[in-house]
Amino acid sequence: MSLIRVAAMDNHPIVLEGVGAALARSAPDMELIAIADSCEALLAGPGASADVVLLDLRMPGQGPAHDNVVRLVERGLVVLLFTAEERPTPVRRAIQAGAAGLVLKVDPIETIAQAIRDAHLGHLACSGPLAAMLLADESLGTRLSERQIEILQAVSRGLPYRLVAKNLGIAEATVREHLARAAHAYREGGIETGNVHGLITQARADGHLAE
Known part of the structure; x- marks a missing residue:
């Protein structure tokens, strides 16, 4: 055998x-x-x-x-x-x-x-x-896009929006829009994240962001 x-x-x-x-x-x-x-x-x-x-x-x-x-x-x-x-x-x-x-x-x-x-x-x-x-089970967890996760990861490291935008080759307004969409995804699931710090905390708790 x-x-x-x-x-x-x-x-x-x-x-x-x-x-x-x-x-x-x-x-x-x-x-x-x-x-x-x-x-x-x-x-x-x-x-x-x-x-x-x-x-x-x-x-x-x-x-x-x-x-x-x-x-x-x-x-x-x-x-x-x-x-x-x-x-x-x-x-x-x-x-x-x-x-x-x-x-x-x-x-x-x-x-x-x-x-x-x-x-x-x-x-x-x-x-x-x-x-x-x-x-x-598709009902478990809030789904975020790869771009939303990428931006949240960068912001969680303390980078200002303008540098995140520059590094990713997008407009600062686009960075803010992705963050707003991520917060909206959580609200649709019944979770109010508050400001961007709350959004980062929730995304990390859900396993979207590296520890």
Whole structure:
């Protein structure tokens, strides 16, 4: 029997060591071959030859999770999100970037193992009702455009509107219009964000902006 080689990227190694031990007991068809705390470390070691990579969505200092997904997928790796994250926005962005599915850290090890098998076979892996809801329920979370997110990210770093406009090659009035549309999107969902600082706080809380 050919083993499914699993690698994992997480900033809590003890969690992954527990997963590795549980897989050894419950899933004789797979083996945890590498644990890493960054894309660089994973790709520089045995994890680069894994069949499936378990990727935590919350990796401090590693940039947005969907960027990590892109890097790993570009190297030919199958990425399965493995996280305690329950905000729909970062989950969906990671799926759009190429992740093969989602399992939650609270899931039973048998469920996680089956999701790994599904991802390895090329199926969209989804470990349970909550994960399915995060992936598919269109009513969850406020949708913002890529341009709105880009502008909010720039403003959150303290850049004045005129510099944001200059950097993006658009008019300052256009920057303000995008911010107004983002605030309107939240109002339509029943959330009043107030001023731009409130808008940034809400967008960050929803996972639109990098921590």
